[in-house]
Amino acid sequence: MTSFLNKNRPPVFCPGCTHDRITKGLDKTMVDLGFRADNTVIVTDIGCSGLFDTFFNVHALHGVHGRALTYAAGLKLADPSLNVIVTMGDGGLGIGGAHVLAACRKNLDLTLIILNNFNFGMTGGQYSATTPTDAIVGSEFLNQAEIPIDICRVAKAAGATYVSRISGHDAGLSDELGRAIQHKGFSVVETLGMCTGRYTKKNQLTPKVIDSMIEEMPREGGVVEENMRPEYGERYRALAEEKGKFPEPLIIEKTYELKDPKRQEMVILGSAGMRIVTAGDIVCYAGIAAGLNASIKNDYNITVLRGQSVSEILLSPEKITYTGLESPAVVLALSDEGVQRRQKIFANLSADTFVLKEASVTIPDTPAQVEEIDFKPLKIRKPDWALASLGILAKKELVITRDMLESALKSRFNDKVYNLAMETINKVA
Amino acid sequence: MALAFMEGNEAVARGAMAAGCNFFAGYPITPATTIFNNMLKMLPPKGGICVQGEDEIASMGYCIGAAMAGKKVLTATSGPGISLYSEHISFAIGSEIPMVIADVQRLGPSTGSATRGADSDIQFLRWGSTSGVPVIVLAPKDVRDCYWLTVQAFNYAERFRCPVFIASNKEIGMTKESFDLDAVQLPELMERTQFKGEAFLPFEAEPDKAPPFLPIGGKTLVRQTSSTHGPDGYITIDPNTIADCQERLRKKIHAHREEISLVEENMVPGTDTLVISYGITSRAVEDAAAALAEKGRPVSTLSLKTLWPVPEQVLIRAAERFSRIVVIEMNLGQYVNDIRRILQGKQVDFYGQMNGVLIPPVKIMEAIEND
Numbered sequence: 001m002t003s004f005l006n007k008n009r010p011p012v013f014c015p016g017c018t019h020d021r022i023t024k025g026l027d028k029t030m031v032d033l034g035f036r037a038d039n040t041v042i043v044t045d046i047g048c049s050g051l052f053d054t055f056f057n058v059h060a061l062h063g064v065h066g067r068a069l070t071y072a073a074g075l076k077l078a079d080p081s082l083n084v085i086v087t088m089g090d091g092g093l094g095i096g097g098a099h100v101l102a103a104c105r106k107n108l109d110l111t112l113i114i115l116n117n118f119n120f121g122m123t124g125g126q127y128s129a130t131t132p133t134d135a136i137v138g139s140e141f142l143n144q145a146e147i148p149i150d151i152c153r154v155a156k157a158a159g160a161t162y163v164s165r166i167s168g169h170d171a172g173l174s175d176e177l178g179r180a181i182q183h184k185g186f187s188v189v190e191t192l193g194m195c196t197g198r199y200t201k202k203n204q205l206t207p208k209v210i211d212s213m214i215e216e217m218p219r220e221g222g223v224v225e226e227n228m229r230p231e232y233g234e235r236y237r238a239l240a241e242e243k244g245k246f247p248e249p250l251i252i253e254k255t256y257e258l259k260d261p262k263r264q265e266m267v268i269l270g271s272a273g274m275r276i277v278t279a280g281d282i283v284c285y286a287g288i289a290a291g292l293n294a295s296i297k298n299d300y301n302i303t304v305l306r307g308q309s310v311s312e313i314l315l316s317p318e319k320i321t322y323t324g325l326e327s328p329a330v331v332l333a334l335s336d337e338g339v340q341r342r343q344k345i346f347a348n349l350s351a352d353t354f355v356l357k358e359a360s361v362t363i364p365d366t367p368a369q370v371e372e373i374d375f376k377p378l379k380i381r382k383p384d385w386a387l388a389s390l391g392i393l394a395k396k397e398l399v400i401t402r403d404m405l406e407s408a409l410k411s412r413f414n415d416k417v418y419n420l421a422m423e424t425i426n427k428v429a
Numbered sequence: 430m431a432l433a434f435m436e437g438n439e440a441v442a443r444g445a446m447a448a449g450c451n452f453f454a455g456y457p458i459t460p461a462t463t464i465f466n467n468m469l470k471m472l473p474p475k476g477g478i479c480v481q482g483e484d485e486i487a488s489m490g491y492c493i494g495a496a497m498a499g500k501k502v503l504t505a506t507s508g509p510g511i512s513l514y515s516e517h518i519s520f521a522i523g524s525e526i527p528m529v530i531a532d533v534q535r536l537g538p539s540t541g542s543a544t545r546g547a548d549s550d551i552q553f554l555r556w557g558s559t560s561g562v563p564v565i566v567l568a569p570k571d572v573r574d575c576y577w578l579t580v581q582a583f584n585y586a587e588r589f590r591c592p593v594f595i596a597s598n599k600e601i602g603m604t605k606e607s608f609d610l611d612a613v614q615l616p617e618l619m620e621r622t623q624f625k626g627e628a629f630l631p632f633e634a635e636p637d638k639a640p641p642f643l644p645i646g647g648k649t650l651v652r653q654t655s656s657t658h659g660p661d662g663y664i665t666i667d668p669n670t671i672a673d674c675q676e677r678l679r680k681k682i683h684a685h686r687e688e689i690s691l692v693e694e695n696m697v698p699g700t701d702t703l704v705i706s707y708g709i710t711s712r713a714v715e716d717a718a719a720a721l722a723e724k725g726r727p728v729s730t731l732s733l734k735t736l737w738p739v740p741e742q743v744l745i746r747a748a749e750r751f752s753r754i755v756v757i758e759m760n761l762g763q764y765v766n767d768i769r770r771i772l773q774g775k776q777v778d779f780y781g782q783m784n785g786v787l788i789p790p791v792k793i794m795e796a797i798e799n800d
Contacts, residue, residue: 009663037650038646038647038648038649038650039646041645041646043494053652053654054663054664057650058650059645059646059650059651059652060650060651060652060653060654060662061494061497061645061652061653061654062652062653062654062655062656063490063493063520063653063654063655064490064516064517064520064655067486067487067490067516067517069490070482070486070487070489070490070491070493070494071490071491071493071494071497072494073480073487073490073491073494074452074454074490074491074492074493074494074495074496074497074498075494075495075497075498075645075646076494077452077478077480077491077494077495078452078478078494078495078498078499078500079498079499079644079645079646081646082498082645082646098483098484098487099483099487099490101483102482102483102487236478236480240473240478241473243470243473243474244474245474246470246471246474246475247467247470247471249433249435249439249443249610250433250434250435251431251432251433251434251610252431252432252433252434252607253430253431254430254431254432281605284434284605284607285434287607288432288434288607291430292607293432293606293607294432294434294605294606294607295604295605295606295607296604296605297600297603297604297605298603299544302459302543302544320606321712321713321715321716322712322713322715322716322787322789322790323600323604323606323709323712323787324713324786324787324789326789
């Protein structure tokens with residue numbers, strides 16, 4: 001291949017625009033590296049740098065402002081054999097800052113060429129994230145109140161493994177792009193250039209001035225030794241390969257018949273750390289093993305180690321439709337926090353409802369039958385109160401039976417935990 | 430007899446795996462996070478890729494890149510994430526990038542309530558993109574639906590080359606239920622049509638179809654662009670080319686809307702009222718209808734699984750013999766106006782609730798009896 005440039009769509013940049021040189025420089029790089037068009041993709045976003053994909057006869061993906069790196073990452077993860085080159089202006093750099101940082105941290109094998117020309121050329125020369133404070137741009141005075149970003153410093157701090165800065169007019173541009181592309185990992189090349197249509201009309205910026213700007217800035221030497229580490233894709237695949245086991249769905253066999261199956265609703269009112277959700281699950285397992293349908297929903301704080309933990313469980317021989325509870329058969333009141341979360345239900349419970357209340361818990365007035373249990377003298381610790389309460393229900397044959405409970409515990413826990421759970425249950429049985 | 434026991438979000442993940450999904454990118458958000466968690470367990474052992482984006486915008490960007498490399502992609506979020514997805518939803522719609530987006534809806538507006546359900550995003554999913562091109566939105570009512578509708582969503586995404594939404598709800602996504610997994614009949618899998626001709630133009634297609642696909646990275650060069658393009662994938666300002674492309678984007682879904690009309694109906698002879706609902710609310714409607722039948726005032730019910738495109742002909746046929754329609758929604762009326770538009774001349778009554786909890790059957794009975 002002598003050139004990847006698309007003869008039908010020659011570059012259309014303003015006369016003197018540095019982008020034109022970078023287009024030709026990148027073409028030379030790809031020729032020099034012996035690239036193939038069919039495993040190379042140029043990914044671009046919005047602005048004059050976003051025209052790049054149209055000038056080359058390679059695969060192309062042109063997308064939304066600042067997001068080019070995200071498409072590039074998707075492409076590279078999906079097809080690691082691709083050479084992925086991203087062009088982005090200083091506009092895309094600003095709006096897509098989070099993606100630049102993420103790309104630096106990840107270290108996917110992508111090459112980001114930043115075409116920094118110090119302003120938004122396409123929309124009228126407004127200031128960008130790289131506009132000098134003293135520049136005269138199309139944003140009145142706004143740039144005078146901010147400072148420009150040094151993306152090379154940022155990229156290094158964020159973990160990029162290759163960072164360089166070069167003038168778009170430098171004779172060594174093509175070679176530098178080649179070094180960046182050949183680097184395995186995320187490489188950032190910041191090119192500095194002139195926007196002749198906008199920026200240089202009011203600002204003295206020539207290739208010479210750019211050279212002296214680069215002189216004055218910290219020198220960037222390409223490979224960043226202190227950041228060197230495995231490429232993200234390789235690391236990801238190695239880690240993922242260790243995950244060999246596909247999680248099969250939980251299937252619960254019907255193991256016995258209930259004499260008189262009927263719809264049962266149950267609420268467990270507790271707190272974080274009391275294994276309320278586990279107890280709720282066990283009731284469902286028990287129900288399904290007895291041939292019932294089951295549903296459960298849990299209500300707990302987003303700060304999972306504090307606050308209420310409430311489980312609402314439904315068992316029914318019929319299909320479960322509405323999953324809200326209408327008349328619970330059983331309420332386990334195991335903590336004040338839990339009770340407060342559902343205090344409105346107590347006044348409306350039916351006289352048949354069985355409320356098991358731990359001695360330390362206060363509940364509102366209720367027409368339901370209330371039984372109090374004091375777990376402390378039984379030497380049952382708080383995290384086991386919900387489980388112990390299931391033992392009490394099984395003894396009374398409310399919602400679950402002893403057989404149901406034992407078989408649910410067996411299917412939920414390993415032998416050791418099962419034996420511990422049975423110890424707790426036997427304390428109340 | 431054996432039953433599976435899982436939450437709706439796990440069922441979405443299992444549906445995706447059954448559909449051959451091999452790429453997921455997402456960002457944690459309650460109540461959708463467990464779809465991500467499940468995909469992270471399920472994809473690696475099958476050689477698929479599952480990553481976390483630096484934000485929702487990036488997650489969609491990763492999905493777009495992977496889909497263009499030929500992957501079958503899923504992402505999952507909730508209302509605040511759909512807000513951020515919006516620019517890339519527009520990209521995927523306009524540039525015909527297949528993907529499935531699960532929206533486990535929560536109570537809005539804005540950050541709203543992370544752990545409270547509502548069908549908040551029904552209009553947002555339809556119109557939350559630039560241009561107004563039709564989209565496909567499917568609404569599961571239970572865990573079983575989450576499973577098979579996700580497979581269906583992948584089929585539609587592949588066939589029509591567009592994003593397809595699963596409009597789930599916290600009340601389904603995070604509720605565990607038992608169901609007979611073995612008895613679920615999954616639809617036959619469809620894959621995007623691969624281009625087989627000589628000269629490939631990435632957006633050349635029949636007037637009412639999606640273009641045949643080739644992946645970025647294959648032997649034939651592929652162009653993809655978010656900008657207004659002609660069949661060749663280059664920017665165009667030619668009004669005729671633009672008009673043809675816009676018309677095709679509309680038609681490829683609109684002309685096939687009857688094939689995308691998924692509903693569940695329970696027509697009871699001799700009834701004069703049809704209750705229309707979708708999603709989790711359809712289950713309370715079933716209870717309300719059963720209770721009303723016991724009271725000697727039976728009604729018929731229609732539960733929509735396809736919300737967009739609106740299943741117009743199904744609605745017209747189903748509603749034909751009824752003098753009264755009652756629409757129930759877990760919001761303050763996002764879909765009822767489309768039903769009024771289609772069933773002009775009928776009495777269409779509405780009950781909606783937006784308070785973070787399920788609509789109880791008794792409220793639905795009141796709405797039906799209160800004519």
